[in-house]
Amino acid sequence: LPVARWGSFAQTIMPAMQRYFIAYNFSNNAIPDDTVGCSIVNNAYLTVSTNKVSTSSVNFPISSNLTKVQRLALTVQVVDISPEEIKQSDKNVPIIYFETSLNTLSAIMNSLKLALAGSANASDIDAVYLYRDTEKNRLLSPADILLSSASVQLDKTITLYISTGEMITATTQGYIISLDLNPAAVASSGTVINDIIMQLVKD
Numbered sequence: 001l002p003v004a005r006w007g008s009f010a011q012t013i014m015p016a017m018q019r020y021f022i023a024y025n026f027s028n029n030a031i032p033d034d035t036v037g038c039s040i041v042n043n044a045y046l047t048v049s050t051n052k053v054s055t056s057s058v059n060f061p062i063s064s065n066l067t068k069v070q071r072l073a074l075t076v077q078v079v080d081i082s083p084e085e086i087k088q089s090d091k092n093v094p095i096i097y098f099e100t101s102l103n104t105l106s107a108i109m110n111s112l113k114l115a116l117a118g119s120a121n122a123s124d125i126d127a128v129y130l131y132r133d134t135e136k137n138r139l140l141s142p143a144d145i146l147l148s149s150a151s152v153q154l155d156k157t158i159t160l161y162i163s164t165g166e167m168i169t170a171t172t173q174g175y176i177i178s179l180d181l182n183p184a185a186v187a188s189s190g191t192v193i194n195d196i197i198m199q200l201v202k203d
Contacts (some may be wrong), residue, residue: 013048022064032071039063073103074168081138081176089183092129094140096177100168108165112148114158114177122152124185130160133174140176147175 011018022038040046040062043055078098086093100109112130116122128151131144148160 026069030069032069034069035066036069037064037066070104072105072107074107075101075103079138086181088181088185088187090181092140092178092180094176094178097133097138097174098177099172099174101172102168102170104170106167106169109168110162110165112160112162114160116152116156116158119186121186122154122156124182125152126180126182127151128158128160129178129180130162131176131178132166133176136174138174138176140178144176 011020024036040060042060043057045060046055048055076098078096080095081097082095083093114128116125127149129146130148131140131146133139134143134145135141147162147164147166150158150160152158
């Protein structure tokens, strides 16, 4: 079994009762559903700096309960907010609204991948944007914070990298994906584009 050892931390033991705590820092690579605990197996595990003191064997071993490593679960709820029609040269058109929440503590969102579906081509779209919906109203406004922008690749995918990282917590937070349409985008009726679909890609 793994054994943890500490160097000297110079604790003076007095007749008065003194309490100590043992705590863990879990690795990001901790395996979900594994269990962890610790035990001071016997009195030899506790040493003192003088031979005049003997450690009683009463109450040993001292063992903690086993704690289960919780699996992080990210919940994403998506709402289609795209208009029925988009005109050539339209800018910053909201397409998708989605909300995130985490079941425990926090995590950092570093990127988001999208796929372009429908008959639209990669060249039809000049740019795609990811905003944090600061007002939490599902509407794109000047108060919303731009987190990333990207172009559509030839395979019709878009990867939005968040350079500063976006903190995801148990508190629900909303995001808006929008796009700029190319002036030469192929129109299905006059200058109207009505067949652009974007999908969040599960990574």
